[in-house]
Amino acid sequence: MTVSADYRCAACQGARAAFFGGREGYRYVECLQCGSLQLDPLPTAAFLAQQYAEVYSQACHCDNDPVLRDRIARPYYDAIIDGLEAQGGGGRVLDYGAGWGGMMQRLLDRGHRAEGVEPSDEMFAHCQSRGLHVLHGDIYHPELAGPFDGIVMSAVFEHLVGHEAWLARAASLLRPGGVFVSMQPTAPFGRFFGTALRLGIRGITLPKLHQTFCPPWHTVLFSLRGMDTIMARHGFQPLDVHRGPQALGPGLTGIAQRTLDTTNRAGWALLGKHWPGTICHIFVYQKA
Ligand SMILES: [Zn+2]
Numbered sequence: 001m002t003v004s005a006d007y008r009c010a011a012c013q014g015a016r017a018a019f020f021g022g023r024e025g026y027r028y029v030e031c032l033q034c035g036s037l038q039l040d041p042l043p044t045a046a047f048l049a050q051q052y053a054e055v056y057s058q059a060c061h062c063d064n065d066p067v068l069r070d071r072i073a074r075p076y077y078d079a080i081i082d083g084l085e086a087q088g089g090g091g092r093v094l095d096y097g098a099g100w101g102g103m104m105q106r107l108l109d110r111g112h113r114a115e116g117v118e119p120s121d122e123m124f125a126h127c128q129s130r131g132l133h134v135l136h137g138d139i140y141h142p143e144l145a146g147p148f149d150g151i152v153m154s155a156v157f158e159h160l161v162g163h164e165a166w167l168a169r170a171a172s173l174l175r176p177g178g179v180f181v182s183m184q185p186t187a188p189f190g191r192f193f194g195t196a197l198r199l200g201i202r203g204i205t206l207p208k209l210h211q212t213f214c215p216p217w218h219t220v221l222f223s224l225r226g227m228d229t230i231m232a233r234h235g236f237q238p239l240d241v242h243r244g245p246q247a248l249g250p251g252l253t254g255i256a257q258r259t260l261d262t263t264n265r266a267g268w269a270l271l272g273k274h275w276p277g278t279i280c281h282i283f284v285y286q287k288a
Pocket of ligand 1: 010031034035
């Protein structure tokens with residue numbers, strides 16, 4: 001199986017890729033240059049805009065209960081804001097893909113001026129009902145104006161299409177020296193477990209892997225090198241990479257999550273950011 005004629009790796013812009021696996025009528029391919037995994041073909045921006053506006057909030061990809069989401073995602077929000085503050089990115093902060101508004105509220109609680117953008121009709125309305133300063137739409141919203149001191153994204157960067165235009169616009173919204181923090185699932189986890197659990201047989205349907213292979217929502221799972229490459233093209237210097245925190249729930253799920261967390265702490269100590277058990281990395285970049 002070959003890749004589409006117009007395939008380009010979103011990360012490194014390489015044209016060589018191999019079929020990695022299919023799921024729900026979509027196919028992920030692996031860049032032979034940087035190791036990023038990407039849907040091929042990528043869904044169109046128009047299709048995704050309609051899906052996010054009308055379907056996403058109840059599509060069982062993100063928690064559809066705002067109260068539950070706030071509680072479960074709190075360690076993520078705090079880790080992202082820690083990464084922002086450690087590099088002096090606080091102040092006026094844009095939460096892109098604000099969801100139900102949990103991270104905006106956390107930013108406010110921690111003394112920042114939070115503004116958000118959210119494409120989902122239902123999530124946007126919920127943010128408004130919380131009194132949050134949020135715009136309905138995407139990065140191209142005409143009322144969205146910089147300069148921001150920081151841009152934060154919690155599990156959003158892996159949802160984008162049209163990365164070049166998106167990052168050009170994001171860079172234009174940040175002040176020079178501004179900080180960009182993204183927590184997102186990355187390619188090493190998907191490649192390692194997507195291969196091991198199928199015994200290397202790429203014709204077998206990809207496992208969902210804790211929402212990792214989740215088309216059409218997850219368009220690109222960037223490799224660490226691929227992430228640095230695309231960010232460098234838009235004038236961002238890498239400052240730091242952290243391990244995304246593990247959510248810790250109650251009951252049996254919680255026991256499994258604690259076991260994974262312990263294993264991942266040890267793995268990270270051994271292999272650092274290249275440990276493949278890390279589902280999400282937190283990337284911190286600075287605009288030159
Ligand atoms: Zn690539």
